[in-house]
Amino acid sequence: MDKYYLVSSDILPDVIEKVVEAQNLLRTGKTRRICEAVKMVGISRGTFYKYKDSIFPFEAENTSRKAIITLVIHDEKGVLSMILTRIAQLNCNVLAINQTIPINRVSNVVLTLDITDLPGNVEDLVALLKKLDHVNSASLVSVE
Structure with a gap:
């Protein structure tokens, strides 16, 4: 089984950060070829290939909830x-919405939310x- 460590970049050799920079250039489309990316950051292709599958930057987005x-809900315009x-006012981001076709003017809605910045x-x-008006019921299914 592989072991993983979270370490400060301050203690890593410079080539590690340069591999991450090259990965970012490729991921964002600033370059399309590995040889261009490694030339821009100042490392060899061999160094890039040696570390590329073992380095993953830790980003705050990866810690979202x-x-x-x-x-x-009642099926009325604007509900x-x-x-x-209201959800946006609470700093939540809507990731997905699934709404059923209304029957008898009632609809079921499933919301998947990023609640990382939710104040409460x-x-x-x-x-x-x-x-809220026009909401018959609300329940929490899951939290990650």
């Missing part, structure tokens, strides 16, 4: 928009959603 919330606006806890968010 996600929640799945289900809602039962979902009002709910999404997810239970408070669900409680707030339950109190």
Whole structure:
């Protein structure tokens, strides 16, 4: 089994950061070929190939929290928009929306949210959603 360590870049040789720079150039499309990327950052292709599959930068985005919330709402114009606006005001990002076709003017909605920047806890968010006009019910399915 592989072992992984989270270490400060201050203690790593410069070539490690240059491999990451080259990976970023390729990932963002600033260069399309490895030989261009390694030339831009000042390392050899051999060095790049030696480390490329073993180096992964740690980024804050990788530590995001996600929640799945289900809602039962009245099918009226603007209701979902009002709910999404309220969620955005709480610094949550909507990652996915799944809404059923309304039956008897009621629709089920499943929201997948990035709650990393939510000022409170997810239970408070669900409680707030339950109190909104035209929301019959709201429940938390999962949190990651």
